[in-house]
Amino acid sequence: MRNAMLSRRTIFAALLVSILAAAPARAAFNPSHYYNSRGDGHAAMEVVSGDAVRSSLFVPLKRTELAGSLVGPLASVSVTHTFGFSSEQSDKVIQAVYRFPNPGDAAVMKVAVVFGDVRIDAVLKERGQAEKEHQQAVSEGRQSTLLTRETPDVFTLWVAGIAPGQDVRVTTEYVQLARPEGRGWSLRVPLTTAPRYVRSDERTSPHAKGQPLFTLRDPGHRFSLNLLVTGSGRIESPSHAIEAMPGDSGTIVRLKDGEVLPDRDFVLLWTPPEDPKAPRLQVVRHADPKGETFFLATLTPPAGESSAPQPREVILLIDHSGSMQGAKWESSDWAVKSFLAGLTERDRVAVGIFHNVTKWFSRTPIQATKENIARLTEFVLKSKDDGGTELGVALEQAVAIPAEKGPYARNILVITDAQVSDEGRILRLAEEEFERTTRRRISVLCIDAAPNSFLAAQLAERGGGVARFLTSSPEQEDITTAFSEVLNEWSAPVLADTSLEIDRGGAVAAGRRSVTAGAGRTLVDLGDLPPNRTVAVAGSYPPGDGTPKFRLTSPLMEKAIDGVVVDATPEQGRAIRALVGARLVTGLEFLMTSGRHGDALRQSLRNLGYDPDALAQAGPTPRPKIYAENVRAEARAFLRDLLVAESLRYGVACAETAFVAT
Secondary structure, three states: OHHHOOOHHHHHHHHOOOOOOOOOOOHHHOOOOOOOOOOOOEEOEEEEEOOEEEEEEEEOEEEEEEEEEEEOOEEEEEEEEEEOOOOOOOOOOEEEEEEEEOOOOOEEEEEEEEEOOEEEEOEEEEHHHHHHHHHHHHHOOOOEEEEEEEEOOEEEEEEEEEOOOOOEEEEEEEEEEOEEEOOEEEEEEOOOOOOOEOOHHHOOOHHHHOOOOOEEOOOOOEEEEEEEEEOOOOEEOOOOOEEEEEOOOOEEEEEOOOOEOOOOOEEEEEOOOOOOOOOOEEEEEEEOOOOOEEEEEEEOOOOOOOOOOOOEEEEEEEEOOHHHOOHHHHHHHHHHHHHHHOOOOOOEEEEEEEOOOEEEOOOOOEEOOHHHHHHHHHHHHHOOOOOOOOHHHHHHHHHOOOOOOOOOEEEEEEEEOOOEOOHHHHHHHHHHHHOOOOOOEEEEEEEOOOOOHHHHHHHHHHOEEEEEEEOOOOOOOOHHHHHHHHHHHHHOOOEEEEEEEEOOOOOEEOOOOEEEOOOOOEEEEEEEEOOOOOEEEEEEEOOOOOOOOEEEEOOOOOOOEEOEEEEOOHHHHHHHHHHHHHHHHHHHHHHHOOOOOOHHHHHHHHHOOOOHHHHHHHOOOOOOOOOHHHHHHHHHHHHHHHHHHHHHHHOOOOOOEEEEEO
């Protein structure tokens, strides 16, 4: 990873251009870097001077507040950052910029900035237009804010017109779908932005801009939260000490210590109360006035009886990049050693270690005999070289390994912190593997206190596996147990080839493959589901007569499970619509960097719910291109226009739009 790191000043010069009408502030903002500064610290609001950032000057981040409500898997959340400086530190009105993390699967719907007693609500516009309006306001000496999305989980905010002695509060409101965690749910809120490895052919990609600016830790900066969880049973946090108190309409969750230093992601786990009468499939629907109906389906497969575990074909990909050095590397190798020792001679295994290059012990899975396990363990423990995080290259080699003949439970397990920027091509590999008849499920064991959780979760979702997040300390969490749980969960799935059946043609589900089976039915592919793992699916269906029926089907089920359909509240309806829109624009963003064009691009658009022929007829007919570079550029321009239109239609941010307020 360190091979791809640019100097801070080079990053600043490449990414940040602005105009400051006021004179530069004094260095009293930061006479010396904080004693506990680290490369993976929280966002710092840096002072802008002239046409560059004064990297030695920053406005202290005082407080980060998380508030919101959780109903089932639906989370409505706001995050507020408070900045400020005194007149003793500077007597000038300044402009500053900071970059902060956000959940990558969240739909950012609203941004507001308060300068003292003045509140400015931002408006979502095409990015070029928003940047132009912000620069015009700055040149005229007016207060202005500009929020841009660099990657799905990294945002940059410019704030002009900060006066001494005046706190600036930046509030970002979003909705998010919690991740399945057994019968319950998991919500992860990133509080730090870590550097990411950028391939040489990705440096012009929009996702390459998702690097932190200047990162440090202010000893005075604190994080607090106030969440209302409705309809929950057990509530806990593996990352922070919390206290849960009964409230009028649910359970109020706060930090046990009131506030803490935000040095890691905040994670909350909760389960629904035990209710034998609760429906196995519940659908909350929201009819949009323009005709389209949005839905959120929550389903829990029956427990059933698992058959004897199948033999396993496991491909392990182990990250030995520079960002994994230290405790993460040691924990990873320790987990691999323990896991390999637990395999039996019925299993087959291949091990690859990747950084700049991928090294394989064997290019084909070998039988897990005691002798082979000893050789594999020695191979892993003796590999001490490191480099960049070429996860995509390693994954492409893994999916190309021929499948073993026989009734194996096939898995690719990636151990990494996922700090890369070439998400588009990596997710393309997962999608293409999922389409194969002998597909391997791709699961991710992410070891870090602040990983690239969005990529890890997306890779597992599109690859039909699961993502587990652990710290780098074996003493804090049993990594080997998590390792085994991921694979054992899939060795004998209770429901195979599961589908969500909707009695309406043309329905789509965010992040899932949908197939129209005749004019009046849509099948949403859910893959294989282990017992008692609750899953949530958001999507939409076109207008028609009445309310369509929803069913959970599988060849292993004697009878389909009928869904219970209820109407959403207005707040739930807005949230579900935004979630569907956010997943759609994120899918288009990744498609822009996936390298697809021609028939492959057309099929990907169909998978997202578009009719490529109708889209082509809506615009001018382009002249056929001969050179590959022009073909790719034309496809990218087409996708960009579609991305901007969909982002504005749903009112959610993307890389090609921005929130601006002046």
